[in-house]
Every structure is written in C-alpha cells, then in structure tokens.
Amino acid sequence: MHELDGVITFFSSHHAVRAERVLQLHNIPNRTVPCPRELSSSCGVALRFPHEGRTRVAELLAIANVQFESIHHHPEAQSLPPGWTSLLQRLKRPERKGEGS
C-alpha cells in the first residue's frame, strides 16, 4: 500500500477531474482531497498520489494536456493533527471489514 504523500494542486477543478482520470487509467493510486490551504488557494480540490512517481505523473499529465499548478511532497500526517490519524483509522475499520477487502 503506497502512502499518498504527494499532492497536485490545480487552478481549476476541471483539470483536477481530468488528472484523476489520467492517474486511474495508468493504475496510479490516487484520491481527491480538499486542497490543503498552505499549498494553494487556487482551487478547492487537490489530488493525492505516491510522491515517488512524481516525474512520471507530471509527464502523463503534460501528455494529456492537463494543466496543474504544482506538485508537493506533503505526507497526510502533516495535514492532520497527530491524534486524528489513529482516530480516523479506527473509525474507518468497520467499513473495510464490511467490504470484505
């Protein structure tokens, strides 16, 4: 399981949605999140992905003509208070069991 420690910020949610599609097509784990304010104020949506693949992701987005603002290294732990990480894991656990994954 890759940590989604990279964040792509965008000027427009139109391009955020297009970027999500590009990453999905290439089986790159990703998740849309509210954009961390300290990274950008341009658009409310950002895309998390494993930062180690940033060079390839930037290339794929360029090929697909997706415009993004910038790519940041921003571990999730950095955007949430330390006490929340374990709380959220605990809250999410029952649902995972229910899905049988």
Place this chain on the structure above:
Amino acid sequence: MEQIYLDHAATSWPKHPAVLHAVLLTMETAGGNPGRAGHKLAMQAARRLGAAREALARLLGAPDSSCISFTKNATEALNVALLGLLRPGDHVVTTGVEHNSVMRPLRYLQQQGVRLTVVPCAADGLVDPDDVRKTLTATTRLVVATHASNVLGTIQPIAQLGEVAHKVGAHFLVDAAQTAGALPIDVQAQGVDMLAFTGHKALLGPQGTGGLYVRPGVNLPPLLRGGTGSASELEEHPEFAPDRYEAGTPNVPGIAGLAAGAEHILNWGVARVRAHEELLLTRFLDGLANIPDVVVYGPREPARRAGLVSLNLRGISPAALGQALEEGYGILTRVGLHCAPAAHRTAGTFPDGSVRFSFGGSTTLDHVNTSLKALEELSVHART
C-alpha cells in the same frame, strides 16, 4: 458508514422525487420548443414554463408571473441586473458580505467607470441600513445586497435597505440565492425592485436553473438578444418581459423540475421549511457552545440565520477538518472560502476560510447530533 449531506447551501440534495419525475416527464411528453410553434408538444413545453413562472411568482410575492424570467443560475440573473442597469458615472452601494456573484461583476463595472461603495458589516455579518443610507447620493443608481450571507448565514434587513434606497430614487436588487424557498419573501411588501434566485438550492430544482424577478416599471436592458419565438417579424429584440430576458431556447426540463420543487415548497409551506431549519440551527448552535476549541461565526440567534453555520476548530485548517469529517464520519461539508472573500474578511476568517455545515429538508436532528459528536471527538483528539 452513512453519508450525511450537509452542503445544502451549495446545492440541495437529494432532490424531491417529484422534481426528478418532472424532468423526465417533460422530456418524454413535452419535448417541443416553447413559444416556437403552436403544435401540441411546443404548447406542452410552454405550459411547463408557465407553471414554473406562476409558482415562482407566488413564492416571491410578485404581482404577475410575467415578472419572472428564467436564467441558468443566480449568477446570470445578477449579471443581467448589474450589467443592464449600471453605466459609467453611476454610483452603486453594496455590503461587506457579498458573494463573488455580486462582487466580481461590480469590480468589473468599477473598472468601466461605475463608482462602487462597499458598506462594512458587523463581525456577525449584519449590515446597518443607516450605514447604507449615509453613503447614498443623488447619483446612486442601485443598492444591492444579499438576503442572507452564504458564509455567515446572517439575514439582512432587506425591507429597510429597500426603503433607504428608494428615498434617494435608487433601485434595490436582492441576491436571494440562499433564501428563495427557505425564508419568506414578498418582493412587493419588502420594496424589492429586482431579485435573483437560484433553482437548485432551497427551491429543490436541478442545477442550471435560476431566474430574475424584475418589478414592472424597471427599465432593465437585457444581456442577451436573439430568438424568443415572439415578434418574429422584427429584427429588434422584444422589450416585453419575460421574453426580453429569455433569448434562445430555455432549459425546459430543468425549469419543469424547478417548478415541481417550488410547488412542493408552496404546498409544504415556507414557514414550515423555516421552522425545521430553525430547530436544527438551535440544536446545532447549542451543542457547539459546549465543544472546546470550536469557533462559530455569524449571529448567535438561530432566528437571525439562514440554515447554515460556518465554524473552525482552533489550530486546525478547514481543509483538514473537512477531510476528517468525511473520512471518519461520512459528513459532507464545504471548506475554504465559499466564493465570498469579503464575507471572510468581515468574519476574520480570511484567507484560511471555514468549514460550513448547511441544512435542508432532508436534514434530521440525528444528522446534527452526529455532527456534534464528530466535532467533539475531533476536538478531543486534536489535543492528544
């Protein structure tokens, strides 16, 4: 995990089944182009638009349904009013909590030579009509104000604002995006000359629907000109409403859905919608007062608020709180600046913004209680 949708101030969801059925039924059975022919499918479409106009006129207290024109949203309606009415040299007055749907057209017009005064509001978002009165001059063409702030929820004293505007001969335009269908409105009793509404919030209609009320006697040039199905022998655009403001084929299925939503609200009663939202607001505000580190913006009294509450957890970014609410509890809120930087400056939440919880007809006390429990838990764990 149950999904709890608390973003009704952005768009209401889920829509009433009657709205969904009306959209589908219109496409199935009323597929003609309204006003463009006399055949029965065109007439069915025209009747749908007519029913929508009647419902909106009743909800807003308009003297006649021909005063209601449909647009794609409140933003378009506000642009029609602002760009149509204001000319270089004119003076326009607005408040310090306006949405960008008002501020961006006004800033554009300011660059074109319109003189703009923004009257500051109290920290809870309330504008004092006396402060507005002091800025008015003989050249003031328009006073424009939101009925309720989309960030702070603050309900503005629109009847008094209309009164001060009319004393100097200015027009009064109201942005009712947050209130049409949720709060009682009577454009005649409240002295409103023009009112912009959106169809997809408290009126429960589909997105891409909205409209503008224009009082008979207000000479407002249109933004767009083109085919209306009427006066087809002329190459000049008609000057009678609603055709004047409805160039091009309208969104008939969407507006039929809006009609169903508005009729549902009329049958249910705006007073009952309001009572439900005040109940939720009362419970939520009372509960929030007992949670450490929660900062609530806007009026304390539920009666002075539209059905929304913006807040922050001290030391936590709105984006982080919004993400935790969704991932941990399935609660969907709006985070950030809510397209209204002026309102955030007024509240002291610029540039980080806030987390906004907003209620609608499908919101229950259980949803409010779950939100309070989530905030309490997050508040405790933020300190561990």
